[in-house]
Amino acid sequence: MDKLLQGVKIRINDKLFVKDPESSELGKNIIRMSILMINEIGWENFTFKKLGKQIGSNESSIYRYFENKHKLLLYLTSWYWGWMEYHLVLATHSIGNPKVKLLKAIDIITREVIEDTAYLHINEVLLNKIVINEYSKSYLTKEVDAENKEGYFIIYKRMVGRLRDMIKDVNPEYTYPSSLASTILESTLHQHFLKDHFTSITDCNATVTPTQYLTHLVVNTLNQNVNE
Template sequence: MDNILGNIRLRINEKLYLKDPETSTLGKKILEHSILLIDKIGFESFTFKKLGQSIGSNESSVYRYFENKHKLLLYLSSWYWSWMEYRMALATLNVEPPLKRLHIAIGKITEAVKDDDNTTFIRESVLNRIIIAEFTKTFLTKEVDEENRQGFFLVYKSVINRLAALISDVNPDYPYIKSLASSIVEGALHQRYLKDHFTTITDFCEKEKNITAFYIENINKILL
């Protein structure tokens, strides 16, 4: 895991936007209020017209930044996963024991998300709820292969590959490293969704049980 921070920054594929929203006050406002509005009414009911009303601007002003709401959701997802990768890298920097590094990374992926004071226009805790509820809608589409070729999911895959590298540091002979890594990332989102909506088929509604402990316990049994 040499030079772990060397290629980490909050990077977004330029094809996802028409104008970089982080370069203007209006663009940041669009990001901030789109997160709040999607969380409130859901992605299906979300429209640029409603977003324009929310920010006190014309619908056309939103279209200057994003071609459609699918691209906006892809942008928000990429922002989230880039932020998550940065947190993983920073938390494991200079941590020597491979198993401890892996445990820390799993913690970052599975723990409840808190807002980051460094990004005032993004409420990460709310964005996390959107990722839990809406992220699969970014790739369960007919266009997924073409969008994948265009690199729209590179950051998401980078998070999984970073976790896979940490797993490999613990046990390089384990034959299903990438499948295990992707199962942890997706499983953590799924369990949080079940906790919020299907309480009878998950154990994590009980206060003494938490998702991080579940995955760490299982990873130890699998790799050690």
């Protein structure tokens, strides 16, 4: 799978950057190091000044790539969802049976992220952790409607849409396919967070995975006839 993916570029809304970070070594360094640093010190403590210091570049140079911190987060998380979408499509497109297809999709989305050597400057494992810890901060803002109009969340919404369609194929009678799809994506992040920080309010742990929990949830919800 690795070699096959090499060279596939994840397309990000070009309003999210001033200059494409993939177009230069400095740009890739910004991406590479920002992932390491945000994961290490957290979004709130992360600054362009600190980032510049770490990559031996000037703060002002980073602003030539990203207008501000917020857009860097949108870029990183968009990349993550684009990468995830690519895996999702690749793993499911040849599956005919709707149920098998949906189960595969849930597996891809909810599983523990492992390293992907196809993108040398991006550590997907750490990026996944960043998404778990920081993604909601990218849309829980007063600017969300304006930014949504600009298409900043399009990849994420497209993923939810794909999942919704798979749910519909399994059970066309089910009333809440979009809500269930968005719940799957969001609960995955949440359950991963809970097992690391609030163990008492989740059943997920080293042996029980969010995949098992969500698979069970979806299967039972869709198989059930409308009742009660």
